[in-house]
């Protein structure tokens with residue numbers, strides 16, 4: 287048994303908070319009690335139980351990230367499922383959903399089985415998507431029902447948009463039938479000369495054309511229409527432009543089942559970061575303007591954007607040392623997500639800590655139907671214990687990769703313990 291004493295519990299599920307003792311037995315939470323209860327006193331007297339003193343710390347549900355790239359199979363020199371999971375644990379995550387731009391892709395049962403089996407060895411809950419199209423080529427739909435049977439929790443061709451509108455419509459009809467969400471990387475390649483950098487003043491300074499906001503906006507517009515017509519549930523991943531936020535806000539008012547996801551980098555940085563960090567600030571879709579960053583924060587605040595996802599995208603040092611147009615897009619994010627949320631969203635007064643935590647726990651869990659994201663008796667013993675205000679320095683990563691502009695920064699939100707299924711999987 288594991289007993290967590292005197293922590294300040296924030297349950298994103300019930301929105302109840304207060305100082306509590308929590309007992310986990312056999313992977314499940316068996317007791318949530320006010321401090322000083324007889325039951326917990328008895329358990330404490332039994333010297334065999336493991337005890338964590340969480341006085342002065344916050345205890346909440348293990349974090350959920352519905353958008354990670356663990357590069358396994360296919361590019362394990364960047365990351366593998368084990369090292370990706372280590373980064374997740376260090377960041378307080380106990381549940382992740384892998385994206386499917388692996389090699390082979392997540393378009394077949396064997397690859398899903400490989401990923402899920404390996405995920406079971408990590409100590410956290412590793413889920414996977416299934417691809418929408420075979421080989422992510424945007425030409426032929428995968429067998430969704432088979433992939434669901436194999437464990438796919440959502441569908442996506444993340445990394446690529448589904449450019450064929452008719453195919454997208456058919457994908458939506460199928461996803462409807464199986465009640466699964468299609469998660470969309472919204473960037474029309476026809477608009478993009480150089481991906482990963484916003485088409486604006488910074489791109490101009492670098493002598494490149496970059497990726498214009500319209501590349502995202504046209505796809506968001508189209509897919510909202512298709513979702514509206516078909517009744518499908520879609521998620522706009524890693525939203526980057528103010529207009530996209532507004533389109534989703536309006537669509538929600540009409541009852542369209544469109545969800546949205548923001549990354550920590552899109553609510554923290556702007557295109558200016560490229561001048562300071564070079565390829566470490568190159569990602570798809572790119573960092574844009576301060577007005578976009580503010581629109582994303584407003585979207586988080588008013589509920590237009592339900593979830594925060596890292597889009598943890600490891601690359602090797604060699605790859606990121608290439609020229610700006612040749613280096614791959616993407617940055618890692620699992621280890622700094624909670625800290626950046628605290629610094630940029632909570633400490634700047636945009637949202638409460640509970641509000642932030644909901645976007646990193648119960649909201650993605652509900653949208654994708656995952657057993658995660660809340661702290662309740664009988665529920666999973668998945669928790670993170672952290673100090674909101676204590677500073678820590680991100681001096682080295684436990685991921686295989688170090689492609690993040692935040693390396694070296696001192697941030698609030700020091701994580702003390704990550705607990706999954708009642709086991710301590712990370713300890714500061």
Ligand SMILES: [Zn+2]
Pocket residue numbers: 444445446471523524570571597
């Ligand atoms: Zn993407």
